[in-house]
Amino acid sequence: MGGELTVSLLRLGYLLILWLFVLFALLVLRRDVYGTTIVRRQAKRAKGGRGKRGDAQAARALGRVQAPQELMAAATPPPPGYGGQPGYGGQAGYGPQPGGPPLPPVRISAQHPDAPTRAVVTNGPLRGTTLPLGTSGIVIGRSALANLVLDDEFASGRHAQIVPQGGEWVLEDLGSTNGTYLGREKITGPTLLKAGQTIRIGNTTVEVLR
């Protein structure tokens, strides 16, 4: 009988230690937080005091446009779950103050049928990057403060911007040295964008698509 008992104890004890091992490992993982955490200062104003997580999700839902450091990541199209993840150990302390001021809640109610919904970089070092044209305008230029940061000698710091206007998108040169081209023509003032047009800035071509 004693033998039986010992065997049972050993058998169940082994399983117990095995699971304790797994639990200890999980405890270690639980405390293992690294990477950058993005904390919203005005979390309460966003929507009745949501938590950190909700805000991160909201930020993601708004698209990559608003957080410049995510755009830097987008320069090499990220694996899923890369941008907006609180644990993303990205360019901490890199470049500008990320986030920027909260976006004005512009909701384009009646989308114009010809209005583009995204801008795709089709040529240049950032080829493959997609920017959703969601709720706010985007600034293109060499400055780290731009939304689409170009590594291009022929681009100015703040080169051009694409801004929403009454359900449509308008391309505007911001006083660049070498100019902004829409199709083949250099634009002289704010110009309405139609889906399918190509914007050229220096060596970079951006196509706006529906």
Next chain:
Amino acid sequence: MATVLPATPRRGRWAELFLLLIALVLAFMAYAQVALAATGSLPADMTAYCGGFTGLVVAAHIVLRWRAPYADPVILPMAVVLNGMGLAMIYRLSLRYEATGSGNASIASRQLIWTIVGVVGAVVTVVLVRDHRTLRRYTYTCMILGLLGLVAPLVPKLGTAAYGARIWIHFGPLHFQPAELSKILLTIFFAGYLVANRDAMALAGPRVLGLQLPRFRDLGPIALAWLVSLGVLVFERDLGTSLLFFGLFVVMLYVATDRPSWIVIGLLAFAGGVAAAYKLFSHVQARFQIWLDPFNPEVLGRNPGGSGQLVQGLYGLGNGGLFGTGWGRGRPDLTPLAFSDFIVTSLGEELGLTGLLAVLVCYLILAERGLRTAIGIRDGFGKLLATGLAFALAFQVFVVVGGVTRIIPLTGLTTPFLAYGGSSLLSNWIIVALLLRVSDGARRPPPATSEIDLTPIIASEQERRAAAKVADGEATQVVRLS
């Protein structure tokens, strides 16, 4: 406004040591219980075994402290506990084979030697590969070596066939499955290739049924991967390896481009390949029949290619029940290949569902740490490499455990760390070493940046240009690293 707070991870080396000690206790308890059940006394070489294994593991731990102090603290203990349990089970089976003379009794000592080789291989990898990004330089070398490894068993005289698959090569007394190392080499190649070419592959083509398809001319690489894995299937008759490579490529392509259409294309191509293989090859048909209808007396009694092995494994699991028979007290030796393909059912029999689930959770944690590392690491190559390696581990477990539990047709892949097999053990230890190396890079705190970079408002034009230059320099650096 938002603030970005970089959180420096705990190094976790002490946590790792603690977990390692429990892992060692588990390995030794299993080893002792096995011998107690078989002979009634502790194994003769118990002290040597404990001392040697402890020394090996502690040495690996110290090398991590020295060369990769920020490496993930959980990866190594998981590998050690799985390897230790595998060793105990193989020792247990070899004792039984010795007693009955029914099988190869030398498997335990050989597996022990390969464990030493594996851990040493891992340590050497951690020491030699100072930065995982150096591996990117060998992208195409890895491709050539990896493909050579895949086709090497087809070379007459060098390659040998066993159990219906032609995947071994032998040099004198040494048998080796080169596909196991090809797994790592091709993961490096895929990561290096995709990080350079993913932009083109992410470019959108036509949109069909709400799915953004890639451009037609970008389909070349996936077609090539498909053909190679089909070639492995047809000429080496190795369903598992073929599945692993194609799955690996599709997943890494998806992760690199963020386009779900690659998964759909991959699954369709896979379904087409399987359908064709089913029509053309009798052994594939047999595998399906075994899977769907193993208890049919006609399928059960067929020899060779009957479902007897699978059914034995299932009965073994049934015999184990919830809490198992205890180490050394079941009859896993009744299942053919209980020490390699069916080691999962052997463990399931002696540890029960409770123990088997713990083992699966260990694999889950291992794969999770790999994917977490991929999220944490800052360069694109590292992300793809870690994803690929973690996926390869997880996928192997899925294919093997799914096979022996009749979720999917049985294919020949090894259970990482548990199953008998030198090449598999060595390559999985190298995978662990690479994951440790990448995780060290991911968790290492970034070098301190100057305060100027953090100031968004810069007064004069000159200063702004200077800042833009600094920022540009950094931006290019980030892009280059990626």
